[in-house]
Amino acid sequence: xxxxxxxxxxVAILIAxxxxxxxxxxSNYMLRVVNITMITYICVLSMFIVFGMAGQISFAQxxxxxxxxxxxxxxxxxxxxxxxxxxxxxxLGTGLIAAILGLALFRLHGHYFGFSTIGVVMILNGLFQxxxxxxxxxxxxxxxxxxxxxxxxxxxxxxxxxxxxVIVVAVSIIxxxxxxxxxxxxxxxxxxxxxxxxxxxxxSYKTKIIAFTxxxxxxxxxxxxxxxxTSYISATTFTFPQSALYLVMLMLGGYNTLAGPVVGTLLLxxxxxxxxxxxxxxxxxxxxxxxxxxxxxxxxxxxxxxxxYESIRKRGWAKQPSNDIG
Amino acid sequence: xxxxxxxxxQSSPVMILDKLCKRFGGVVAADEISFTLASGQIHGLIxxxxxxxxxxxxxxxxxxxxxxxxxxLDGETITKEASYMRARLGIARTFQHPRLLKRCDVRxxxxxxxxxxNMKKHSSPFTLEQLMEAAGxxxxxxxxxxxxxxxxxxxxxxxxxxLTNPKVVLLDEPAAGLNTKEMExxxxxxxxxxxxxxxxxxxxxxxxxxxxxxxxxxxxxxxRPIAEGIPExxxxxxxxxxxxxxxxxxx
Numbered sequence: 388x389x390x391x392x393x394x395x396x397x398v399a400i401l402i403a404x405x406x407x408x409x410x411x412x413x414s415n416y417m418l419r420v421v422n423i424t425m426i427t428y429i430c431v432l433s434m435f436i437v438f439g440m441a442g443q444i445s446f447a448q449x450x451x452x453x454x455x456x457x458x459x460x461x462x463x464x465x466x467x468x469x470x471x472x473x474x475x476x477x478x479l480g481t482g483l484i485a486a487i488l489g490l491a492l493f494r495l496h497g498h499y500f501g502f503s504t505i506g507v508v509m510i511l512n513g514l515f516q517x518x519x520x521x522x523x524x525x526x527x528x529x530x531x532x533x534x535x536x537x538x539x540x541x542x543x544x545x546x547x548x549x550x551x552x553v554i555v556v557a558v559s560i561i562x563x564x565x566x567x568x569x570x571x572x573x574x575x576x577x578x579x580x581x582x583x584x585x586x587x588x589x590x591s592y593k594t595k596i597i598a599f600t601x602x603x604x605x606x607x608x609x610x611x612x613x614x615x616x617t618s619y620i621s622a623t624t625f626t627f628p629q630s631a632l633y634l635v636m637l638m639l640g641g642y643n644t645l646a647g648p649v650v651g652t653l654l655l656x657x658x659x660x661x662x663x664x665x666x667x668x669x670x671x672x673x674x675x676x677x678x679x680x681x682x683x684x685x686x687x688x689x690x691x692x693x694x695x696y697e698s699i700r701k702r703g704w705a706k707q708p709s710n711d712i713g
Numbered sequence: 714x715x716x717x718x719x720x721x722x723q724s725s726p727v728m729i730l731d732k733l734c735k736r737f738g739g740v741v742a743a744d745e746i747s748f749t750l751a752s753g754q755i756h757g758l759i760x761x762x763x764x765x766x767x768x769x770x771x772x773x774x775x776x777x778x779x780x781x782x783x784x785x786l787d788g789e790t791i792t793k794e795a796s797y798m799r800a801r802l803g804i805a806r807t808f809q810h811p812r813l814l815k816r817c818d819v820r821x822x823x824x825x826x827x828x829x830x831n832m833k834k835h836s837s838p839f840t841l842e843q844l845m846e847a848a849g850x851x852x853x854x855x856x857x858x859x860x861x862x863x864x865x866x867x868x869x870x871x872x873x874x875x876l877t878n879p880k881v882v883l884l885d886e887p888a889a890g891l892n893t894k895e896m897e898x899x900x901x902x903x904x905x906x907x908x909x910x911x912x913x914x915x916x917x918x919x920x921x922x923x924x925x926x927x928x929x930x931x932x933x934x935x936x937r938p939i940a941e942g943i944p945e946x947x948x949x950x951x952x953x954x955x956x957x958x959x960x961x962x963x964x
Contacts, residue, residue: 569825572817572821572825573825575814575821576814576817576821576825578816579813579814579815579816579817580812580813580814580815582796582808582812583808583812583813583814584814585775585776585796585797585800586774586776586796586800586805586826587797587800587825587826587873587877588797588826588877589797589825590795591797
């Protein structure tokens with residue numbers, strides 16, 4: 388308990404320091420990278436819910452991210468609605484679409500479900516690309532206004548940083564609460580043994596749809612924030628490889644704890660910025676890195692780190708120096 | 714300890730199985746299986762390998778859909794209910810090979826079922842400590858469950874089932890692969906369930922356990938019930954001996 392409280396304060400202070408320091412030391416460009424990283428983190432958290440907790444592999448997340456972005460773009464640009472309405476509509480609309488898809492797709496199990504979600508992201512992308520009157524087709528939608536409440540507008544990169552950070556913290560807290568709730572335990576029961584879960588009273592069909600819908604709502608809010616931030620969206624962003632990237636980030640960080648998505652997203656989003664001189668080789672390094680990781684640390688960096696720490700402790704390297712001598 | 718068959722039939726039936734049938738392709742796994750379970754009674758279900766014992770449990774718990782027949786719990790027909798609903802209505806079960814939530818801690822494994830079953834409405838008369846003591850398990854709620862041996866996992870599953878305060882407990886070969894000490898613990902747990910007035914359906918190959926414990930025994934062969942009665946009757950039943958040992962050459 389004491390350890391947990393200490394961890395809570397450490398995280399809280401870390402976030403507060405980041406909120407103050409990052410805007411001071413970063414250029415506008417770097418701040419944009421940080422903002423996109425945080426938006427990506429929300430999508431990776433959505434992967435954490437649906438795959439990490441409920442054990443259902445889903446490649447539809449980038450598609451839902453797009454749905455959220457397009458709903459916001461259409462409502463603010465074409466219908467001139469307020470950004471606050473748009474952000475709520477994005478969350479609810481994405482959730483609704485996921486719930487309806489879930490009703491049908493969860494007739495399938497395991498890998499078959501996973502394959503069907505590849506179909507979902509491709510269909511959604513096709514829709515963004517070709518439904519010209521609504522989505523603008525290949526031209527996309529531009530001129531999306533910045534987020535604002537009344538006359539208070541989030542135009543600058545720094546304003547957006549604070550907005551997105553608040554939502555990132557809120558979404559993380561929601562995820563933490565879900566993980567410890569009866570609902571979260573039902574998710575994990577389905578992941579570990581679906582038949583046992585059913586015989587323990589879990590309505591697995593309904594619970595999986597809830598997980599899928601909740602995860603899609605995360606993507607909806609991420610998409611909405613993305614649209615406000617970049618003011619221009621087009622279909623080329625919301626693709627299958629993007630979903631695969633979320634999955635890789637989750638696996639890299641580790642899908643057992645909430646710290647996994649944080650570490651995975653930070654590494655894969657920020658490292659390329661620092662290793663820019665490796666440009667042509669970066670994908671090669673990614674690929675090799677993921678392969679090595681899966682062999683050496685199947686539980687991701689957080690899981691692997693924990694194991695390493697425990698084995699070190701067992702061997703006594705981390706022991707307090709004893710007072711036996713002298 | 715053993716009630717006579719007649720006496721057992723008179724104690725209140727909590728579950729009635731009415732002509733359960735199930736085919737897998739050309740194989741008849743359950744062929745008009747009918748019997749009743751009474752509260753506070755241990756009902757043995759035995760038979761040679763492949764005689765449909767596990768299929769019967771799957772049909773009762775709803776893991777497998779039946780082709781025809783009815784399952785009646787407390788006077789209500791629950792044939793159409795999904796497995797999770799049956800669990801919530803008070804049917805708890807264990808599996809031949811333990812099905813635990815491997816990446817979850819002890820707390821999640823134990824309480825998921827009792828959270829969702831009607832635990833809150835009628836509180837369990839025995840505590841977790843009592844059950845864990847009877848099972849000989851020493852675990853903290855925060856522990857990972859991967860450290861348990863096979864026998865401990867099987868005992869743990871029974872504890873998990875009993876924690877939901879079930880009306881009917883289905884045990885699928887709880888003693889298979891267990892040592893003597895662990896088998897005694899299985900017995901202790903079953904006795905706790907009986908004391909709590911649950912109906913126990915015990916599928917088991919260990920004849921010692923079945924003959925010692927069960928009030929009534931049903932024998933299956935090729936998916937069909939061939940005998941029912943108290944242990945003494947079953948032991949001397951011609952059809953049962955034939956099913957287990959084959960037809961004797963006429964002397």
